[in-house]
Amino acid sequence: LPLALLLLCAFQVCSASEGKCCANHVAPWNFSLDFVPHILHALEQYRPCSSQPSDPDCECHALTIRRDLGPYAEAGITRAMISQSRRLGVVYKVIDGRIYRQPEVPHPKRCADVEDMLLGIAVELPNVEFILNVCDWPQVPFLSGFTGPVFSHSVSHQHLDIMCPAWSFSSVSGPPLQRFPHGIGQWGHMRRHMAAAAAQVSWEHKQPIGFFRGTRSSTERDTLVRLSGRSPDLVDAQYTSNVGAETVDEVPFSGHCQYKYLFNFGGITASFRLRHILLCKSLVLHVGDQWQEFFYSSLKPWVHYVPVPSNATVESLEQLLVDLRLHDDLAEEIAERGFQFVWQHLRLQDVQCYWRNLLQEYAKLLKYRVEQEPGFIEVRKQTKALQKF
Ligand code: UDP
Structure with a gap:
């Protein structure tokens, strides 16, 4: 990595060169301040992310690709770098419009879901080789001396992994739910399902309380669960899984649309x-900004969602919900904009377009010719159906 970029990133300084560290950082704000000026300011600054509403070239998410590939722009990606990265994920190669990968893989369902997406665009791809991390956690810690490249679905500001769409945009490998044992659902289907659920309950008929269901996968969630115990008329937040503690049943995504916050x-x-x-047409309160997915930078705080610091106290969360009730019209407008953004700019075609643009730009950085490798298997449509889930 260029030293200047490393230093900028180490100090979390955002520059015009859009170093990797400069993701969608949410300026800290104080709950005791009125949030209305934040909304007005954000709206004043906001510009539509694409020149054409249908965004045929997926301009909306293009900045993320430039930012993530930025560290490799100068020196490119060599065969030696790829060799070092191989132990951290699954090796994929695209050669003459066909996709190949190593035969043994961890998380075959996750691989199958990503492959499903890639098969739809294979003929448009240049010859390319990349390493796909199918574990939850990113693999390229910032300032570790190791620079990747590795593709991961989610990164923090402390990682240099190149973001790619998660396997869960496809069908079978998302986290299993009680009513969706094979995962959280194929995104194309879920979009329509959620939009229909949103249409069933108008803003006025949503319950004016905060809502959360999920596992205790991070302690950040405890504060809201505590507030729920203290003020059940303001928040219903409960764990569906929490070792050694009481839990409640899961609520399907569509059930979330009954609630305003x-x-x-x-x-x-x-x-x-x-x-x-975001597709519920409810107001999303997004806590913390540590973890990103490829589309997060296109969503703007106060325009599409309300940003909440991860160290918010029980009292400040309570105050925020009380204040949001008082500014019901503003809350409804943010909810509507959040819905519209995902509906218009996070279609399955945007996800595929992201993969296509990412691989096309990444391929330009490769400093060697991608070649067939003994033992690699060709990924075909039926590979997925044949896999033992
Ligand atoms: N989920 C859900 N209803 C529930 C609990 C979880 O729809 O009652 C969804 C949740 O929104 C997420 C997935 O299941 O997409 C996994 O949730 P969990 O809290 O277990 O993990 P997370 O990925 O949020 O850390």
Whole structure:
């Protein structure tokens, strides 16, 4: 990495060169301050992310690709770098429009879901080789001396992994739920399902309380659960899994749309819930900004969601919800904009477009010719159906 970029990132300084560290940092704000000026300011600054509303070239998420590939722009990606990265994920190669990968893989369901997405665009891809991390946690810690490249679905500001769409945009490998034992659902289907659920309950008919269901995958969630115990008329936040403690049944995504204020927290990394709950036309309160997915930078705080610091206290969360009730019209407008953004700019075609643009730009950085490798298998449509889930 260029030293200047390393230093900028080490001090979390955002520069025009959009170093990796400069993701969608949320300026800290004080709950005791009125949030209305934040909304007005954010709206004043906000510009539509694409020149055409249908965003045929997926300009909306293009900045993330530039930012993530930025560290490799100068020196490129060599065969030696790829060799070092191989132990951290699954090796994929695209050669003449066909996809190949190593035969043995961890998390075969996750691989199958990503492959499903890639098969749809294979003929448009240049010859390319990349390492896909199918574990939850990113693999390239910042300032570790190791620079990757590794593709991961979620990263923090402390990682240099190149973000790619999560396997859960496809069908079978998302986290299993009681009513969706094979995962949280194929995104194309879930989008329509959630939009229909949102249409069932108008803003006026939503319960004016904060809502959360999930596992205790991060302690950040405890504060809201505590507030729920203290003020059940203001918040209903309960764990569906928490070792040694009482838990409640899961609520399907569509059930979330009954409530006005939906909380999103990071978990082990980014939670897959954010894109689903934005489709409820409820107001999303997004806690913390440590974990990102590829589309997070395009969502703007106060425009599409309310940013909440991860160290918010019980009292400040309580005050925030009380204040949001008082500014019901503003809350409804943010909820509507959040919905519109995901509906218009996080379509399955945007996810595929992101993969296509990412691989096309990444391929330009490769400093060697991608070649067939003995033992690699070709990924075909039926590979997924044949896998033992
Ligand atoms: N989930 C859900 N209903 C529930 C509990 C969880 O829809 O009652 C979804 C949740 O939104 C997320 C996934 O299941 O997309 C896993 O949630 P969990 O809290 O277990 O983990 P996370 O990924 O958020 O850390």
